[in-house]
Amino acid sequence: ASGRTKVVVTRDLGPDVMPLLQERSELDLVVWPENRACDRGWLLEHIPGAGGVLLMLSDKVNEELLDKAGPSLKVVSTMSVGYEHVDLALLAKRNVRLGYTPDVLTDAVADISVMLAFMASRNAKGTTSLVSRGDWPNATWSPFAFCGPQLSLASSPSQTRTLTAGFLGFGRIAQATLRRLLPFGFTHALYSSNPSSTPSPSQDSAYTKDFHPIQSVRRVDYDTLAKESDVVFVLAPGGEKTYHLVNEGFLRKMKKTAVLVNTARGTLVDSDALAKALREGWIWAAGLDVVEGEPNVTPDHPLVKEPRCVVLPHIGSATFETRLGMATCAARNLLGGVLGEGMQAELDLKGRT
Ligand code: 8YV
Structure with a gap:
């Protein structure tokens, strides 16, 4: 009225x-x-x-x-x-x-994706909690204590070593994440998106130019992405179509030294399978900003209990x-x-x- x-x-x-x-x-x-x-x-x-x-x-x-x-x-x-x-x-x-x-929000989420990759690979969770517990004085130093796989090779380029970033979903945030990785010396990027659309080699060569000095950006199937990536970034939309895209089969194909980062939606990753993968050493570590069933994620959650799983409470856009x-x-x-x-x-x- x-x-x-x-x-x-x-x-x-x-x-x-x-x-x-x-x-x-x-x-x-x-x-x-x-x-x-x-x-x-x-x-x-x-x-x-x-x-x-x-x-x-x-x-x-x-x-x-x-x-x-x-x-x-x-x-x-x-x-x-x-x-x-x-x-x-x-x-x-x-x-x-x-x-x-x-x-x-593209920059903020790309930032936290890179941050989680490094936190997970370099044992941020186990090591910071060791210090908080007062255990640093008791820790015995040995050459390989606290080590994790190195996600860079920019300052000492190698003839033989390559570094591959995989992206499930290759939209704005994934591309901003890849851009941040270029100075770290990543040599290859793989992506899988829209399983139903036909591959387009011309798109890949455009991307490869776009992400110079990377050697190649290629669209691949999920198996290849799982097998060849040193770090997999989950950056696809949520919803039914992408439910459990990362499942036991995918995780079993990943490298033992690989890191999984999920800054998209919890529903894309099968939590039980991921907990098993970390427990049994199929992959090295995980960094998650999102978890299935959030925010009901408590200290007894299998992923929260995993020493090499960094869990953040969905703060990707929180700047x-x-x-x-x-x-x-x-x-x-x-x-x-x-x-x-x-x-x-x-x-x-x-x-x-
Ligand atoms: C949340 C997000 O929206 O934008 C999204 O899709 O997941 C986040 O940025 C944010 O937590 C505010 O609700």
Whole structure:
């Protein structure tokens, strides 16, 4: 009746971004008032009649939510680059637009992918906990104590040694990760993506030029990727299509000295198989920013118990700069959608469903 459009926001976006929404008199802004994940019940209670909603990975956008929202809903704006919590087909059917936050988080997630590769290969978990326990004075030094495989050869190039980075998924974040590895002397990169699309050698030669001075960038099948990589970065989208892409068969084919890094989604890696692979030494180590079933990952979790498995609580995009960029992008997407204008980043639903 006020003539204003209701928008529902499931997190306080902070003092730099909230004013973008608060200053718009045409909006009736409803914000989840607590400093924790938004209750489903609260969201369902407040969504009816809303023109837009800004939400997070933990807020499922399904038939239940869209039915509650009703025909007024024009836009869903998610503060994430991932969108497996959103039913895309249903949005397309109901003409609801989807805003998301690509690009702004690419650097932060690529940084943490490289960080995890080195933390895992160089025993960061076992060694830092040894120091915290007070065991450094008791540790007996020997030439090979605390050693791990070296993920660089830039300063002492070898005629014989190569270093291969494998990528499951080769989008923006994977490519930014590879770019960071070039100064470390990686000689080859392999990637597997879109198993259904046909290989294109010309694409590979374009990539090889693009990632100079690497010797080659090649698209390969999963087996080759598992067998030849010194480090495998899991950087594909979540969802059913990529469920357990890294399973027992994949892990058994990996090098014993290889490192697995997952900064994408927990669902891509079979946790039980990975715990077994680490316990039995099929691979050297793992660095995980995401785990199946997160955030319910407790000290008795088999992966948390593994001394060579570094586990972070999904902090890949957690820099001040990146989160500010994501929140701003999400707020602009919400505004653009509600006012029927352009968004900073809109997912093309027709191309996806
Ligand atoms: C989370 C992420 O969104 O963007 C994604 O897809 O996984 C993360 O950046 C972030 O934790 C905020 O919810």
